[in-house]
Amino acid sequence: xxxxxxxxxxxxxxDTQSNDESTTCPSTNKQFNLAKxxxxxxxxxxxxxxxxxxxxxxxxxIPSNVKYEVPTIGFIAHLDTSPDMPADNxxxxxxxxxxxxxxxxxxEENIILSPSEFPExxxxxxxxxxxxxxxxxxxxxxxxxxxxxxxxxxxxxxNPEFKHGTxxxxxxxxxxxxxxxxxxxxxxxxxxxxYTMDGGGIGELEYENFxxxxxxxxxxxxxxxxxxxxxxxxxxxxxxxxxxxxxxxEETPRYTENYEGFFHVIQANGNVESSSAxxxxxxxxxxxxxxKKNRLHELTSELNKEYGGDYITLExxxxxxxxxxxxxxxxxxxxxxxxxxxxxxxxxxIKPIRGGTDGARLSYMGLPTPNIFSGGHNYHSRYEFVPVxxxxxxxxxxxxxxxxxxxxxxxxx
Numbered sequence: 001x002x003x004x005x006x007x008x009x010x011x012x013x014x015d016t017q018s019n020d021e022s023t024t025c026p027s028t029n030k031q032f033n034l035a036k037x038x039x040x041x042x043x044x045x046x047x048x049x050x051x052x053x054x055x056x057x058x059x060x061x062i063p064s065n066v067k068y069e070v071p072t073i074g075f076i077a078h079l080d081t082s083p084d085m086p087a088d089n090x091x092x093x094x095x096x097x098x099x100x101x102x103x104x105x106x107x108e109e110n111i112i113l114s115p116s117e118f119p120e121x122x123x124x125x126x127x128x129x130x131x132x133x134x135x136x137x138x139x140x141x142x143x144x145x146x147x148x149x150x151x152x153x154x155x156x157x158x159n160p161e162f163k164h165g166t167x168x169x170x171x172x173x174x175x176x177x178x179x180x181x182x183x184x185x186x187x188x189x190x191x192x193x194x195y196t197m198d199g200g201g202i203g204e205l206e207y208e209n210f211x212x213x214x215x216x217x218x219x220x221x222x223x224x225x226x227x228x229x230x231x232x233x234x235x236x237x238x239x240x241x242x243x244x245x246x247x248x249x250e251e252t253p254r255y256t257e258n259y260e261g262f263f264h265v266i267q268a269n270g271n272v273e274s275s276s277a278x279x280x281x282x283x284x285x286x287x288x289x290x291x292k293k294n295r296l297h298e299l300t301s302e303l304n305k306e307y308g309g310d311y312i313t314l315e316x317x318x319x320x321x322x323x324x325x326x327x328x329x330x331x332x333x334x335x336x337x338x339x340x341x342x343x344x345x346x347x348x349x350i351k352p353i354r355g356g357t358d359g360a361r362l363s364y365m366g367l368p369t370p371n372i373f374s375g376g377h378n379y380h381s382r383y384e385f386v387p388v389x390x391x392x393x394x395x396x397x398x399x400x401x402x403x404x405x406x407x408x409x410x411x412x413x
Contacts, residue, residue: 001094004151005130005388009092011037011143012130017087018080018174025183026056026173031079034146038171041150045157047169055173055183062156062167070165070409074194075152075398076358076369077145078175082380085137092130092138094388100125105382106134113383120201120377121385128388138384140376144391145197146171148374151395152402164402165409168194172358178319181361193333194369195401196359202390203346204373207327207334209353209360210261210282211289212319215296217243217279219312223272234311236275239303240268243312244277246299251292259284259352261292284322284352320356326363327370334370340400346393372397 001009014034019027026032035058039050042060049061056079064070081087095103100122103113111134115121121129132138149169156162168191172180175198199206221236247263249255256262261283268277281296283289293316300314327334334350341348359369375390 002388004391005094008130008143008147008391011146012090012092012139015088016080017083018177020083020177027177031056031173034079035171042153045154047153057184058171060169064166066163068409068411070406071192072166072168072190073402073405074168074170074189074191075149076170076194076196077149077198078142078172078180080174080176081137081139082176084380085382087137090136090139091133093133095129095131098124098127098129103131105132109134111382118378124387129385130388131385132382134382137380140384140386141379142198142374144376144386145374147391148197148394148398152398155399163406165406175358180358184362186365186367191367193330194367196357196369196371197374197394198357199371199373201377202373202375202393203349205337205348205350206353207370208284208324209322209357210284210355211286211321212356213281213293214317214319215279215281216315217277219275221272234307235272236270237272239311240275240277243299243303261288320360321364323360323363327368330368333368336401336404337372340397340404343400344393344396346397
């Protein structure tokens with residue numbers, strides 16, 4: 001087993017699952033277990049400027065070793081894993097020299113990772129894959145990113161002749177439940193810009209994401225005996241059904257891709273007296289995003305008028321915004337990452353994120369932060385896998401970005 005595999009697996013075995021029902025930060029104290037390991041490892045490498053705060057944000061600084069001014073670059077990954085799947089007792093398995101065939105993850109439950117279902121496996125024939133045992137997620141989201149940043153730090157510490165500006169490192173809690181940037185200390189981080197190592201397959205480079213909102217619908221009905229309900233009964237279930245039923249099917253996740261936004265009904269339940277639903281609203285385009293929210297408000301108003309009362313309550317809260325607006329004035333960040341990928345023989349795949357990222361929040365907090373691949377696939381599932389070679393290439397991309405900025409700012413001799 002390679003050293004990279006061993007390092008990733010060591011981190012993956014530490015349970016750091018976050019909890020969206022918790023109100024604390026971190027949402028689970030077990031995230032500190034990995035943070036403390038990383039802090040110790042950084043200090044053993046020689047990275048002495050580390051800080052682990054009370055909210056489980058781990059910051060580290062590698063000082064510049066050149067006398068001229070070079071931008072301070074941050075690299076960020078998150079500690080937690082998703083609550084969507086079991087994350088304790090993770091047992092990663094290394095598949096050496098993947099042959100392009102079905103991988104039996106679990107014989108007892110007949111859980112199979114198959115290229116017929118996951119054709120992206122065909123891109124990694126001959127490489128070493130780290131997979132699950134079929135009972136838990138793997139945690140490559142984002143322990144692959146954590147590994148890549150740690151490998152970068154190790155390289156710099158072991159190669160003092162490598163010239164670089166100041167490098168900032170941050171490992172954050174609770175990204176998977178949308179809180180990773182909540183208490184991030186941008187002011188003290190003191191980076192000019194940063195990259196999150198939290199993308200998917202090799203080559204991904206992202207500086208656009210959804211505008212996002214959450215919608216909660218509550219319908220209060222009026223229940224009377226159905227035999228005497230003429231002009232009296234107000235059925236909350238039927239009203240909710242009418243409201244949700246107005247969402248065009250082509251504007252739901254199953255039928256959308258690329259830059260197409262959607263409405264997604266997360267849950268709906270209730271009875272005649274009271275029914276409720278929760279939706280998320282997503283769109284890359286700000287005008288279309290606003291239109292989607294307005295359409296729900298207008299429909300709510302129309303149905304309330306029809307039924308002659310304020311039976312429906314709609315609450316929409318914005319969650320995050322498309323970071324493109326904040327990145328575009330600093331496109332050198334994206335361009336440098338693109339060039340770095342090409343120089344280490346990685347094909348850049350620049351595409352929008354059909355989701356959110358800590359980088360979006362951080363960009364609006366004054367720290368422009370696009371997203372780079374960490375190498376994994378099928379995140380949040382028992383079918384999650386990561387090629388070891390993708391972790392290695394992501395590390396190489398980080399190092400090349402650092403090198404490019406140093407060379408660009410080096411005084412002419």
